[in-house]
Amino acid sequence: MNTADMTVIVRHLRIHGRVQGVYYRQSLQEQAQALEVTGWVRNRLDSSVEAVVCGSPQALERLIEWSRTGPPAAVVSEVVVTETQGQYSGFERLPTA
Numbered sequence: 655m656n657t658a659d660m661t662v663i664v665r666h667l668r669i670h671g672r673v674q675g676v677y678y679r680q681s682l683q684e685q686a687q688a689l690e691v692t693g694w695v696r697n698r699l700d701s702s703v704e705a706v707v708c709g710s711p712q713a714l715e716r717l718i719e720w721s722r723t724g725p726p727a728a729v730v731s732e733v734v735v736t737e738t739q740g741q742y743s744g745f746e747r748l749p750t751a
Contacts, residue, residue, distance in 0.1 A: 671731035692742035
């Protein structure tokens with residue numbers, strides 16, 4: 655395995671649209687786990703979904719691309735992606751904040 659394969663990045667996502675009550679958090683968690691991405695996801699009081707995801711650049715690219723559509727019942731209007739820091743083991747759903 656070369657050094658590029660071991661690169662880990664962290665991104666903060668804020669997903670807007672019809673993304674609560676449509677199985678978005680559970681679906682994002684399942685996608686993240688399938689891609690071996692760690693972090694967390696939660697609903698926000700403003701009806702958005704927030705997540706911090708940590709993994710390889712390739713895995714995060716795939717997860718972010720998935721987040722732009724989400725599960726079938728979601729209607730995503732915008733995904734705001736910013737760099738952040740953190741280290742996580744596993745992926746969890748946090749309480750609404």
